Every structure is written in C-alpha cells, then in structure tokens.
Amino acid sequence: MDIVKLVDCVDFSAKKHRNQRRKNAAETPYINHPVGVARILAKEAGVSDLATLQTTVFDLVSLQAAILHDTVEDTDTTFEEIEKQFGKEVRDIVDDVTDDKSLPKMERKRRQIEHAPHCCPKAKLVKLADKLYNLRDLDQEIPQGWTKERAQEYFQWASQVVQGLRGTNKEMEASLDELFAKHGVVVET
Numbered sequence: 558m559d560i561v562k563l564v565d566c567v568d569f570s571a572k573k574h575r576n577q578r579r580k581n582a583a584e585t586p587y588i589n590h591p592v593g594v595a596r597i598l599a600k601e602a603g604v605s606d607l608a609t610l611q612t613t614v615f616d617l618v619s620l621q622a623a624i625l626h627d628t629v630e631d632t633d634t635t636f637e638e639i640e641k642q643f644g645k646e647v648r649d650i651v652d653d654v655t656d657d658k659s660l661p662k663m664e665r666k667r668r669q670i671e672h673a674p675h676c677c678p679k680a681k682l683v684k685l686a687d688k689l690y691n692l693r694d695l696d697q698e699i700p701q702g703w704t705k706e707r708a709q710e711y712f713q714w715a716s717q718v719v720q721g722l723r724g725t726n727k728e729m730e731a732s733l734d735e736l737f738a739k740h741g742v743v744v745e746t
C-alpha cells in the first residue's frame with residue numbers, strides 16, 4: 558500500500574538523520590528538511606483543484622525520493638540499501654540528486670550546475686523542491702557563522718542550478734523566481 562511505503566521512508570530517513578541538525582540558530586532536527594521537501598512536492602507542485610484541469614505532477618516514488626534525498630549524501634546510507642528497501646526507481650532518483658562526497662566542495666557545486674539539465678524528470682522535481690526549501694530557510698535566517706555575502710552567493714549559485722531544471726514545474730519555479738527577485742538575483746530567461 559502506497560501510504561505504508563511512504564511511512565516506511567519517513568521512518569528510515571528519521572532514523573538515518575537522527576543525530577543531525579539544520580544550520581539555523583534553533584538547530585532544528587534535520588529530518589524537518591526532507592519532510593518539508595516532500596511537503597512542497599505534495600502541496601505546492603501538485604494541483605489538487607480539478608477546476609484547473611491540471612494533472613498532479615508528483616507520485617509516490619518522487620515523494621519517497623524527496624524523503625530520502627539526503628540520506629546517502631549526509632548519512633551512512635548506501636544506494637544498495639535504498640534499492641533493496643525501496644526499489645530501483647527511488648534509488649535512481651536519489652542517485653541523481655546526490656553529490657559525490659569524495660570531490661572538493663566547490664567542484665561538487667560546479668557539477669550540480671552541470672548535471673541539473675541531465676537529471677530525470679522526477680529528480681528535477683525533487684531538486685526544485687530542495688532548492689526552494691533551502692532558499693526559504695536562508696530567506697528567513699542566515700545560518701550561524703555565515704556572512705550575508707555567503708548567503709547571497711548561495712542564492713546566485715542556486716539560481717544557476719535552477720536554470721538547468723526549468724520547464725519542470727511552473728508553481729515551484731515561480732516561487733523560486735520570487736525569491737531570486739527578492740534577493741536581487743538576475744535570472745536569464
């Protein structure tokens with residue numbers, strides 16, 4: 558049953574991220590982030606109003622991948638573990654949104670820009686929701702130890718990643734564009 562599969566992902570991700578915190582002053586439990594990313598997909602990317610005649614863009618595997626998207630990058634989780642427990646389609650999406658941690662940080666950031674247009678459509682959805690969540694966090698509060706300039710650079714870099722994800726979901730892209738405009742990021746269209 559779909560709902561059981563989803564709850565299983567939430568349980569798995571919560572256990573894997575149990576000792577991690579976000580970078581805000583309140584040190585919010587990390588699990589709030591993947592759950593929030595899935596919520597953006599569920600509530601903001603899909604269309605529940607039949608009057609608009611638009612179809613829902615997310616599905617179970619994209620929600621599962623959203624919940625699991627940082628487990629390999631940030632915990633001891635392996636892709637094999639994800640495939641065994643949640644199947645190959647979920648694994649492939651998580652793979653598409655996972656940075657190679659063996660590379661230097663700046664190289665990883667460059668590769669995200671380069672790789673974004675080549676992600677599968679469901680991975681693009683997860684990446685858009687992930688960037689939207691992180692930029693909303695930064696819009697609310699600059700992480701401890703960060704300068705305003707560093708947050709601004711993050712907005713600039715994120716806009717370049719988002720550039721390669723465009724044409725995937727107009728609702729999330731419009732929300733991202735509002736944030737870019739608010740933070741003075743010039744977006745090429």
Ligand code: NDP
Binds near residue numbers: 590708710
């Ligand atoms: P980081 O990559 O270090 O941090 C941003 C990531 O942290 C986000 O992508 C998000 O990833 C996660 N995150 C956790 N909590 C928050 C939060 N509250 N708000 C937003 N994101 C959050 O940032 P940078 O890209 O700025 O830094 C890249 C590298 O450069 C690092 O090694 C850093 O130490 C170094 N550096 C950069 C400077 C700069 O001016 N840019 C200055 C000094 C050092 P996720 O979705 O995976 O949780």
Ligand code: ZN
Binds near residue numbers: 590626627687
């Ligand atoms: Zn994330």
